Amino acid sequence: MSITSDEVNYLVFRYLQESGFHHTAFAFSHEGQIGRTNIDPAAVAPGALVSYLQKGLQYASIEAHLNDDGTEASCDEPFGLTI
Amino acid sequence: MSITSDEVNYLVFRYLQESGFHHTAFAFSHEGQIGRTNIDPAAVAPGALVSYLQKGLQYASIEAHLNDDGTEASCDEPFGLTI
Amino acid sequence: MSITSDEVNYLVFRYLQESGFHHTAFAFSHEGQIGRTNIDPAAVAPGALVSYLQKGLQYASIEAHLNDDGTEASCDEPFGLTI
Amino acid sequence: MSITSDEVNYLVFRYLQESGFHHTAFAFSHEGQIGRTNIDPAAVAPGALVSYLQKGLQYASIEAHLNDDGTEASCDEPFGLTI
Numbered sequence: 379m380s381i382t383s384d385e386v387n388y389l390v391f392r393y394l395q396e397s398g399f400h401h402t403a404f405a406f407s408h409e410g411q412i413g414r415t416n417i418d419p420a421a422v423a424p425g426a427l428v429s430y431l432q433k434g435l436q437y438a439s440i441e442a443h444l445n446d447d448g449t450e451a452s453c454d455e456p457f458g459l460t461i
Numbered sequence: 462m463s464i465t466s467d468e469v470n471y472l473v474f475r476y477l478q479e480s481g482f483h484h485t486a487f488a489f490s491h492e493g494q495i496g497r498t499n500i501d502p503a504a505v506a507p508g509a510l511v512s513y514l515q516k517g518l519q520y521a522s523i524e525a526h527l528n529d530d531g532t533e534a535s536c537d538e539p540f541g542l543t544i
Numbered sequence: 545m546s547i548t549s550d551e552v553n554y555l556v557f558r559y560l561q562e563s564g565f566h567h568t569a570f571a572f573s574h575e576g577q578i579g580r581t582n583i584d585p586a587a588v589a590p591g592a593l594v595s596y597l598q599k600g601l602q603y604a605s606i607e608a609h610l611n612d613d614g615t616e617a618s619c620d621e622p623f624g625l626t627i
Numbered sequence: 628m629s630i631t632s633d634e635v636n637y638l639v640f641r642y643l644q645e646s647g648f649h650h651t652a653f654a655f656s657h658e659g660q661i662g663r664t665n666i667d668p669a670a671v672a673p674g675a676l677v678s679y680l681q682k683g684l685q686y687a688s689i690e691a692h693l694n695d696d697g698t699e700a701s702c703d704e705p706f707g708l709t710i
Contacts (some may be wrong), residue, residue: 408653
């Protein structure tokens with residue numbers, strides 16, 4: 379269950395496209411050689427990048443707030459992708 | 462614990478930079494107005510996007526293989542970001 | 545009657561726009577800082593770059609086919625911008 | 628002695644490269660399909676675009692200041708690419 383850079387690039391490319399960043403998507407399609415991937419476009423749901431990031435943030439939050447004995451640490455700090 | 466598009470854009474921008482996609486990063490810095498964000502660059506670790514995607518994939522895998530009674534479903538299928 | 549790089553850049557930018565090279569025009573508007581020019585857009589006719597290149601090619605052709613005594617050299621060679 | 632769009636594109640591409648507009652040159656190489664041209668790179672001198680524009684401006688100036696009888700019109704107005 380590992381991640382390849384081809385997969386990350388494809389998710390990023392789809393995010394750029396779906397978000398209307400057309401110039402960036404154009405540059406990335408060439409610089410990232412997105413066309414050479416053998417990922418099936420139909421297998422990637424719209425919003426996949428954001429959906430995985432949300433799950434990833436949730437996972438990170440669980441990790442961060444778990445005590446060694448399995449109980450949950452109480453915490454009032456904000457928790458987010460870039461904090 | 463929600464995600465803003467500013468945060469996603471910034472993680473994507475950093476990924477593009479760190480991966481050497483300089484033309485794409487240039488386009489995105491302008492099209493995504495990355496300079497206008499108030500995210501603290503120092504607060505975002507190198508490799509953050511991939512790290513969150515990995516956790517997100519793990520979370521998705523747990524969700525996908527959990528039976529209703531809390532036991533783990535046995536499964537031989539490949540599981541990945543774009544499958 | 546000299547040419548500034550601001551002028552060349554602006555003619556190139558207009559050419560890119562008018563020719564439908566939208567991604568390139570986007571990149572150039574930022575990389576060439578076209579917005580900072582004080583050239584009056586209304587003063588530049590559509591097709592200006594190509595029109596000047598055509599006159600320039602004509603001028604170069606006259607130069608190339610003029611004998612020292614002012615008469616025209618006969619010549620059957622092709623003559624063009626990139627030859 | 629005509630000009631093709633392939634020729635104009637190639638001169639513009641070389642100008643972008645020589646002037647250090649690397650992101651724009653990257654976008655144009657793909658959007659303008661510069662690689663598909665059959666122009667010989669060695670046949671195009673450095674600075675070709677600007678050189679032709681200078682000759683074109685000179686030609687335009689001669690045209691603009693020529694009286695019908697072949698004498699030169701006196702004129703104190705500035706004359707330039709974007710005026």
